[in-house]
Amino acid sequence: MTPAALPGFPWDSLADHTAKARAHPDGIVDLSVGTPVDPVPEPIREALASVSDIPGYPTTHGTPQLRAAAVEALRRRHGIEGIDPEAVLPTIGSKELVAWLPTLLGAGAGDVVVIPELAYPTYEVGALLAGASPVRADGLTQLGPQKPAMIWLNSPSNPTGRVLGVEHLRKVVEWARERGTVVVSDECYLALGWEGEPVSVLHPDVHGGSLDGLLAVHSLSKSANLASYRAGFVTGDPALVRRLLEVRKHAGMIVPRPVQEAMTVALTDDKALLAQRERYAARRSVLRKALLDSGFRIDHSEAGLYLWATRDEESAETVGWLAERGILVAPGTFYGPRGGKHVRVALTATDERVNAAAERLRA
Ligand SMILES: Cc1ncc(COP(=O)(O)O)c(C=O)c1O
Helix, strand or coil, X not given: CCHHHCCCCHHHHHHHHHHHHHCCCCCCEECCCCCCCCCCCHHHHHHHHHCCCCCCCCCCCCCHHHHHHXXXXXXXXXXXXXXXXXXXXXXXXXXXXXXXXXHHCCCCCCCEEEECCCCCXXXXXXXXHHCCXXXXXXXXXXXXXXXXXXXXXXXXXXXXXXXXXXXXXXXXXXXXXXXXXXXEEECCCCCCECCCCCCCCCCHHHHCCCCCCEEEEEECCCCCCCHHHCCEEEEEXXXXXXXXXXXXXXXXXXXXXXXXXXXXXXXXXXXXHHHHHHHHHHHHXXXXXXXXXXXXXXXXXXXXXXXXXXXXXXXXHHHHHHHHCCEECEEHHHHCHHHCCCEEEECCCCXXXXXXXXXXXXX
């Protein structure tokens, strides 16, 4: 595997539009990457500092307190029952896990990894890093008699904000179990339901009492503003998590001890999560109205951190039109060939910048 076999890093191709947006007299409104802008809550920063004098190696499996906090948070926030704390494994943010999961699970040449038609680019990268073949599909009938090694779900979706209902999730789980396919659900936006109600693949209504062959990937980047700390975890089928733990122990894929402490506090603090949700809800409503009023259509987007918007023209044209107004967004083509007529608008800018974008769209 050489880097040449990987797709180009999509964000590098936005340089010209970025320069144009930066040249706006009132400055850029960057709604492209989706990086959190609100401060890390004080109790989390205190937790980080509180163990910063520990010199020894942290454990790959994470502290028992962290694993228990994750189990409790999943139960309180998302109605997930029956997770064994032993089956929780902290990760260094979720991107590294997404990129290496097919490799860590032993997928390789000849294996198929199914990813959504429109998807976070790292699912494809992860399949390629393992030497496996990524196949884009949203429907099971598209896959015919294939027996994929893994199938990725992402609800709410990045980039479309689409939510997969319980019935859909259940069908995917049944289909995958018949074929010995591992279902991996990337649930980093699960707490951000607006008109839609996202459900975890680990919810009992979905799996009917067995976690066999199921993994859920969670991130604290957006729910707790911890993107800079690199904090996530994976959980689900205890046997699969044990396998991941074994390899990650050998490979040194360890979350730093201060970050483990910060995660424990973040997973306990539902008030901070709700406050962050409110901020995103307010920004979403300002941006949504401004986009609709200026002639955009918004598709899906019933949950998650993005608005999936279109003017029914090539996405590059829309990105250019917005860049002239000092607003930077991502073209839908970053997420798959079917994204060619959409742009992805992130809700991650300060209230002041979001209001500036709305004014520019109205002008
Ligand atoms: C769908 C999806 N999965 C995973 C990630 C990775 O997030 P992190 O590595 O910050 O946990 C992102 C980041 O934007 C994402 O959109």
